[in-house]
Amino acid sequence: MSEVIGIDHIYITVSDMEHAEIFYDKVLLNILDFRKNKFVLNGDPHIQYFNRHFGYIIRPARTQTIHDPYAPGLHHFCFRVDSADDVISIAEKLREAGIEASEAKLYPEYAPDYWATYFTDPDGIRLEITNYRLERQERYNNW
Secondary structure: OOOOOOOOOOEEEEOOOHHHHHHHHHHHHOOOEEEEEEEOOOEEEEEEEEOOEEEEEEEOOOOOOOOOOOOOOEEEEEEEEHHHHHHHHHHHHHHHHOOOOOEEEEEOOOOOOEEEEEEEOOOOOOEEEEEEOOHHHHHHHHH
């Protein structure tokens, strides 16, 4: 049986490519150390942010509606970093960059070592940064 070994990429539609690019440059390029390229697919401009693990691509929306995280579809997207200290540092950097991110804090109701910060993109897509928790590490190492 073939095993899924990760997320290859995710496409996010945005209402304003220029505005989204400014936001995602701050978050993904400047803070999370992704790389970036641009391409055109079926006549539409795309911007791909990527690291060694996966790609996060933005493309223009074809209709203009407000994102509803409680409608069918994407509720939120969570980026994993190595440690709680990384979550704390990233939350501070997000706020320094003018992005309204929550204070990084421990959420023991999710897991005993679950640290997170939350913020939204310009179209209301909910984003999260969390640490690589012991439960996830043990699951990976002892599968």
